[in-house]
Amino acid sequence: MTSSTPSPVTVPDEVLDLARGRQRVVLFTGAGMSKESGIPVYRNDSTGLWENVNPEEMSSIAGWAKDPEPMWAFSLWRARVSLNAAPNAGHTAIARWNAIDGTDVSVITQNIDNLHERGGMEHPVHLHGSLFTFRCTICSKPARQPEIPHQPVERLTPPKCSLCGNYVRPGVVWFGEPLPHKEWEQAERLLTEADLVVIVGTSGVVQPACSLPLIAKDLGTVLVEITPAPTAYDTVVDYSWRATAATGLPALVDALGG
Known part of the structure; x- marks a missing residue:
């Protein structure tokens, strides 16, 4: 773009x-x-797979603890939208x-x-935070940027931390976090x-x-x-x-x- x-x-x-x-x-x-x-304003981003989903439900620490796969897919797709945009x-x-x-x-x-x-x-x-930084959910060890998909998908499994084996998460601030x-x-x-x-x-x-x-x-x-x-x-x-x-x-x- x-x-x-x-x-x-x-x-x-x-x-x-x-x-x-x-x-x-x-x-x-x-x-x-x-x-x-x-780039759509966050609270009005109602496109693609998430057009019937409240974006706030995809951005809470409680939601991640319950089911990280949709949130991981959602975050990586937002990163792709950013990469497709031009300053x-x-x-x-x-x-x-x-x-x-x-x-x-x-x-x-x-x-x-x-x-x-x-x-x-x-x-x-x-x-x-940033869509382009990543860290362990538990021990906060920085992680490498994963491959950013070119098409949206409903679910993706996050990679595991190389230190403690827990899921890697996006380096963004979610609801419920300081x-x-x-x-x-x-x-x-x-x-x-x-x-x-x-x-x-x-x-x-x-x-x-x-x-x-x-x-x-x-x-x-x-x-x-x-x-x-x-x-x-x-x-x-x-x-x-x-x-x-x-x-x-x-x-x-x-x-x-x-």
């Missing part, structure tokens, strides 16, 4: 004034960022922003795909050090991740939101720009000289 070239948009003067000259920038991204690459102009714009002299751009994402990496950002902080401690601390540090936070493609309602930008807000850091529709952040940010990731971010980075 290839991403289309977005129509040019005009950056509001207020956004340019807030963004110009900022040296430590953090992008806080959510599902709307990947949607423009053709959109918003993803590549972030990497261009990071390449501007004197600017250090970091990404904190709620997304579990690898589009930020493929768009040019080497080490995004994945708050909810967010990863290391990534949470990285996110807190980045937000504490930022002089600009740009919130893109997230509604601001998924806890506890949605509370993270408030760390920067409490420190007086400038917050800008890029979103096509109202969100829970509208009353918190310094400016809420009605644009999408794939149109707004490229226009902003172009205007900043990236």
Whole structure:
């Protein structure tokens, strides 16, 4: 799949004034960022074999303990959907922003795909884990990436851990699990050090991740939101720009000289 070239948009003067000259920038991204690459928003993903299944039933630690095979198949198919998608102009714009002299751009994402990496950002902080990391369910030993199927199937048996023999699981955060401690601390540090936070493609309602930008807000850091529709952040940010990731971010980075 290839991403289309977005129509040019005009950056509001207020956004340019807030963004110009900022040296430590953090992008806080959510599902709307990947949607423009053709990846369905998680809670509305009702395609293929799982069109009559609640995705949340495929993403809970209790469900895995009960029957891991459908969840393993579901996770690997989501990985294939991610691999079939292309980073959109918003993803590549972030990497261009990071390449501007004197600017250090970091990404904190709620997304579990690898589009930020493929768009040019080497080490995004994945708050909810990644479809492309794997570990033992019990001892947490890292495991190699298995073969990603090219077609969806209803059930697949997970591989066994080479250390303890228990099932290998996807390295994503399921319902009933806490967010990863290391990534949470990285996110807190980045937000504490930022002089600009740009919130893109997230509604601001998924806890506890949605509370993270408030760390920067409490420190007086400038917050800008890029979103096509109202969100829970509208009353918190310094400016809420009605644009999408794939149109707004490229226009902003172009205007900043990236």
